[in-house]
Amino acid sequence: DADVTQTPRNRITKTGKRIMLECSQTKGHDRMYWYRQDPGLGLRLIYYSFDVKDINKGEISDGYSVSRQAQAKFSLSLESAIPNQTALYFCATGTGLAGNTGELFFGEGSRLTVL
Amino acid sequence: AQSVTQPDIHITVSEGASLELRCNYSYGATPYLFWYVQSPGQGLQLLLKYFSGDTLVQGIKGFEAEFKRSQSSFNLRKPSVHWSDAAEYFCAVGGNTDKLIFGTGTRLQVFP
Numbered sequence: 001d002a003d004v005t006q007t008p009r010n011r012i013t014k015t016g017k018r019i020m021l022e023c024s025q026t027k028g029h030d031r032m033y034w035y036r037q038d039p040g041l042g043l044r045l046i047y048y049s050f051d052v053k054d055i056n057k058g059e060i061s062d063g064y065s066v067s068r069q070a071q072a073k074f075s076l077s078l079e080s081a082i083p084n085q086t087a088l089y090f091c092a093t094g095t096g097l098a099g100n101t102g103e104l105f106f107g108e109g110s111r112l113t114v115l
Numbered sequence: 116a117q118s119v120t121q122p123d124i125h126i127t128v129s130e131g132a133s134l135e136l137r138c139n140y141s142y143g144a145t146p147y148l149f150w151y152v153q154s155p156g157q158g159l160q161l162l163l164k165y166f167s168g169d170t171l172v173q174g175i176k177g178f179e180a181e182f183k184r185s186q187s188s189f190n191l192r193k194p195s196v197h198w199s200d201a202a203e204y205f206c207a208v209g210g211n212t213d214k215l216i217f218g219t220g221t222r223l224q225v226f227p
Contacts, residue, residue: 004158033214035217040124040219041219042121042205042217042218042219042220043159043205043217044217045214045215045216048214058214090158090159092159102147102149102164102166102209102215103149103161103164104159104161104215106151106158106159106160107158108156108157108158109157109158
């Protein structure tokens with residue numbers, strides 16, 4: 001089983017619909033992240049969480065919200081999806097740079113298409 | 116502002132040829148530098164990282180990278196490319212903010 005699991009892997013939805021992307025991890029990491037990948041733009045940070053009570057906006061948080069239900073679960077919601085939110089979304093976990101590791105562990109991605 | 120630039124969007128090499136992928140960063144403090152690889156349909160996997168010490172770091176799959184502070188660069192190299200190296204490569208920079216900033220990626224195509 002994967003250490004970082006994202007569901008669904010693929011979703012097609014319509015403009016205005018609410019969508020939730022879920023992420024769970026078995027690595028025991030405190031830190032969890034949601035990134036968005038678009039061709040030519042690389043990965044951009046949407047939200048990140050350092051523990052259950054610590055949630056922070058990234059560089060492109062508008063139109064998104066998150067919930068850290070437990071240490072192992074971090075969900076990303078699109079309250080009213082729009083076509084320019086069509087992208088590949090990645091969840092990642094990490095122990096943090098302060099622990100001198102710095103590595104992020106990525107899920108396999110959730111491809112979202114908004115029609 | 117913190118940023119990462121990967122000037123090459125797409126690189127094509129022949130199998131067995133050497134490879135160098137360029138990465139330049141802008142960061143106000145001591146940077147932590149990373150290279151990740153994304154194979155088609157997969158998530159990102161760490162190739163190597165630099166925190167301190169020896170400026171030439173070795174990674175998995177035969178890759179290495181050299182940190183050059185004077186040039187704000189962290190270029191990725193491999194002496195002999197294999198067809199399985201075809202993927203997208205991302206450079207990233209982090210520091211005491213515990214967030215990684217990624218470059219836009221370089222897509223590597225390998226011809227037999």
